[in-house]
Amino acid sequence: xxxxxxxxxxxxxxxxxxxxxxxEVLQSEIDKAGLTEExxxxxxxxxxxxxxxxxxxxxxxxxxxxxxxxxxxxxxVEEHLVKGRLVQRLVYNDTGEAKKPEGPVSLNxxxxxxxxxxxxxxxxxxxxxxxxxxxxxxxxxxxxxKVLTSMTPDDVIKVIGDSGLRGRGGAGFPTARKWxxxxxxxxxxxxxxxNADEGDPGAFMxxxxxxxxxxxxxxxxAIAGYAIxxxxxxxxxxxxxxxAVKRLSIAIGQAREYGLLGKDIFGTGFNFDxxxxxxxxxxVCGEETALLTSIEGNRGEPRPRPPFPAVxxxxxxxxxxxxxxxxxNVAQIINNGAEWFAQMGTEKSKGTKVFALGGKINHTGLVExxxxxxxxxxxxEIGGGIPNGKKFKAAQTGGPSGGCxxxxxxxxxxxxxxxxxxxxxxxxxxxxxxxEDNCMVDIAKFFLEFTVDESCGKCTPCxxxxxxxxxxLNRIVEGKGEEGDIEKLEALANDIKxxxxxxxxxxxxxxxxxxxxxxxxxxxxxxxxKRCPAGKCKALARFTIDPEKCKGCSACSRKCPVNAISGVIxxxxxxxxxxxxxxxxxxxTCKFGAISKK
Amino acid sequence: MKTLAELNEIRERMKxxxxxxxxGNTYRVVVGMATCGIAAxxxxxxxxxxxxxxxxxxxxxxHVSQTGCIGICQYEPVVEIFKGDEKYTYVKMTPEKMKEVxxxxxxxxxxxxxxxxxxx
Numbered sequence: 110x111x112x113x114x115x116x117x118x119x120x121x122x123x124x125x126x127x128x129x130x131x132x133e134v135l136q137s138e139i140d141k142a143g144l145t146e147e148x149x150x151x152x153x154x155x156x157x158x159x160x161x162x163x164x165x166x167x168x169x170x171x172x173x174x175x176x177x178x179x180x181x182x183x184x185x186v187e188e189h190l191v192k193g194r195l196v197q198r199l200v201y202n203d204t205g206e207a208k209k210p211e212g213p214v215s216l217n218x219x220x221x222x223x224x225x226x227x228x229x230x231x232x233x234x235x236x237x238x239x240x241x242x243x244x245x246x247x248x249x250x251x252x253x254x255k256v257l258t259s260m261t262p263d264d265v266i267k268v269i270g271d272s273g274l275r276g277r278g279g280a281g282f283p284t285a286r287k288w289x290x291x292x293x294x295x296x297x298x299x300x301x302x303x304n305a306d307e308g309d310p311g312a313f314m315x316x317x318x319x320x321x322x323x324x325x326x327x328x329x330x331a332i333a334g335y336a337i338x339x340x341x342x343x344x345x346x347x348x349x350x351x352x353a354v355k356r357l358s359i360a361i362g363q364a365r366e367y368g369l370l371g372k373d374i375f376g377t378g379f380n381f382d383x384x385x386x387x388x389x390x391x392x393v394c395g396e397e398t399a400l401l402t403s404i405e406g407n408r409g410e411p412r413p414r415p416p417f418p419a420v421x422x423x424x425x426x427x428x429x430x431x432x433x434x435x436x437x438n439v440a441q442i443i444n445n446g447a448e449w450f451a452q453m454g455t456e457k458s459k460g461t462k463v464f465a466l467g468g469k470i471n472h473t474g475l476v477e478x479x480x481x482x483x484x485x486x487x488x489x490e491i492g493g494g495i496p497n498g499k500k501f502k503a504a505q506t507g508g509p510s511g512g513c514x515x516x517x518x519x520x521x522x523x524x525x526x527x528x529x530x531x532x533x534x535x536x537x538x539x540x541x542x543x544x545e546d547n548c549m550v551d552i553a554k555f556f557l558e559f560t561v562d563e564s565c566g567k568c569t570p571c572x573x574x575x576x577x578x579x580x581x582l583n584r585i586v587e588g589k590g591e592e593g594d595i596e597k598l599e600a601l602a603n604d605i606k607x608x609x610x611x612x613x614x615x616x617x618x619x620x621x622x623x624x625x626x627x628x629x630x631x632x633x634x635x636x637x638x639k640r641c642p643a644g645k646c647k648a649l650a651r652f653t654i655d656p657e658k659c660k661g662c663s664a665c666s667r668k669c670p671v672n673a674i675s676g677v678i679x680x681x682x683x684x685x686x687x688x689x690x691x692x693x694x695x696x697x698t699c700k701f702g703a704i705s706k707k
Numbered sequence: 708m709k710t711l712a713e714l715n716e717i718r719e720r721m722k723x724x725x726x727x728x729x730x731g732n733t734y735r736v737v738v739g740m741a742t743c744g745i746a747a748x749x750x751x752x753x754x755x756x757x758x759x760x761x762x763x764x765x766x767x768x769x770h771v772s773q774t775g776c777i778g779i780c781q782y783e784p785v786v787e788i789f790k791g792d793e794k795y796t797y798v799k800m801t802p803e804k805m806k807e808v809x810x811x812x813x814x815x816x817x818x819x820x821x822x823x824x825x826x827x
Contacts, residue, residue: 246721
């Protein structure tokens with residue numbers, strides 16, 4: 110009997126901090142200790158707590174070890190697996206309370222997990238994604254069975270509709286309505302496409318679902334195929350996600366072998382098969398029409414809508430395109446019922462949403478929360494707050510298409526409508542946290558640089574308009590801003606939003622508009638006072654030496670790469686502002702705190 | 708190609724395998740495996756426990772783990788069985804006694820009180 114399961118995270122985060130090596134050493138140590146028949150090592154998908162990786166959890170005790178190294182493994186085997194003693198120094202038991210508990214705590218009691226609700230990530234960090242049997246053991250493919258043996262396509266669409274499921278890719282379009290449109294389109298050939306072209310910088314939830322629970326996506330695609338009358342599906346995933354691609358390929362192979370994909374599934378006469386198409390990382394290919402163009406083998410450029418893909422999509426046939434996370438909810442809605450799903454979340458935003466927490470936050474990682482959870486809970490409780498005692502300034506949702514939420518609105522519930530009403534958006538789920546050291550003009554510039562780079566160039570507003578906006582922002586951060594620049598930015602932004610061809614261009618000005626809306630004073634300080642309040646914009650920074658504090662040690666002048674600091678030993682030194690290149694080396698060098706940056 | 712029946716068979720078989728990763732209504736059997744326990748013969752007791760649980764198909768309802776020294780070294784090997792608030796502490800265990808306990812306590816719900824610490 111296998112008495113103990115050791116789950117080692119094999120998500121991209123933990124893999125890059127060495128979890129593959131850990132798994133290898135673990136297995137050999139277990140063999141050496143003679144526990145091969147008693148202890149099983151399982152590689153799983155992402156647990157979510159990427160900041161503390163590589164992570165490992167040992168069942169049945171449920172002990173959670175974080176920041177494990179290969180050198181720790183022999184000790185874990187000897188102490189925990191052989192003798193049943195905890196390796197205390199590796200135990201993660203931060204419950205978010207001031208006083209840490211003595212012993213280990215269950216994962217669900219930790220500050221990071223206790224407010225979370227895992228639906229889309231249900232199997233991530235629980236099953237071995239490369240073993241279809243483990244998925245089946247967690248009720249996998251029972252939804253497909255139920256759909257094929259006891260439901261009509263209309264029943265399926267009705268259940269999804271009643272559940273209130275909306276697209277998790279960003280726009281929040283009701284999933285069932287999309288399916289209904291495609292079902293209503295009359296054609297011999299229809300397609301189901303899974304959009305796994307996750308391009309939002311900092312977002313990695315779709316990647317984690319594919320890596321941790323690929324069968325959930327395949328099962329949902331087959332269900333969608335049955336609902337709309339399609340027999341073929343494509344997963345469009347970026348080639349930069351090698352682990353996701355590999356596990357998805359394995360999953361497709363296993364599902365075909367079991368007859369869960371292919372011809373005459375369960376002997377019901379229903380045919381459905383899935384293949385993978387690799388994207389090369391163009392952001393615009395996450396836009397549905399560009400994605401379809403790319404699958405067709407052409408350069409990934411969007412096309413005007415209407416006709417919508419549900420009417421005329423892939424190869425001119427009716428097609429539905431659903432995001433990975435949306436699909437990850439489908440089988441569970443079928444199994445547990447529409448009411449089960451609809452009781453989570455808010456009136457208009459049902460269910461849960463996965464966010465990739467990044468930026469200035471203690472627990473960077475992946476979290477799944479019921480819709481309507483206040484931003485404060487995500488940042489202060491689940492995310493563990495801002496590092497180094499800094500103050501929360503703003504959070505960016507929706508990445509380059511979204512907007513920022515300032516500290517004054519931290520109690521905003523996170524759902525589609527609330528975020529839209531404050532000028533941001535749900536987006537695909539990137540959540541970047543900023544503290545007082547972040548300059549909002551610089552942030553807007555960062556996201557705009559991204560969209561300028563990623564603009565496909567097909568339509569003028571996006572190709573030229575966003576570049577003109579970036580020119581203005583560059584001027585502002587270099588201290589060459591002029592009166593009227595803010596108004597010019599706003600006018601350009603509104604024109605681009607109104608006239609760009611696809612979602613990329615229509616949303617590209619959002620980060621600029623929302624930072625102007627909430628941090629107009631920062632823009633004005635840059636333009637009028639030539640000052641960056643956060644001290645981030647290099648060109649506007651000014652380094653000065655406080656003559657009271659300067660001991661005249663000359664350490665800074667010796668480190669200065671452009672010899673801008675001069676003076677006589679044991680009397681205060683001065684910085685020549687014309688020569689200074691604002692590299693900040695002097696600030697780091699001074700032991701007396703005499704140099705300040707303004 | 709799998710039929711629905713075969714799929715369900717896999718599901719049932721795998722449920723017991725992955726259920727160890729959930730906390731259900733199960734017996735938790737803890738074997739003392741500190742130096743004192745191992746010296747007194749805890750390893751054969753553990754092996755007997757695991758093979759008997761497998762033989763009786765109890766993987767679904769029995770979780771086995773081990774612990775360090777609980778301070779009653781003279782009574783080792785010690786095996787504790789928990790369910791809900793109930794706790795039974797079996798002492799001076801042998802592989803043979805272990806098999807009896809699996810059969811009577813874990814399978815049929817009848818603790819063997821004469822092997823517990825209260826009868827020593």
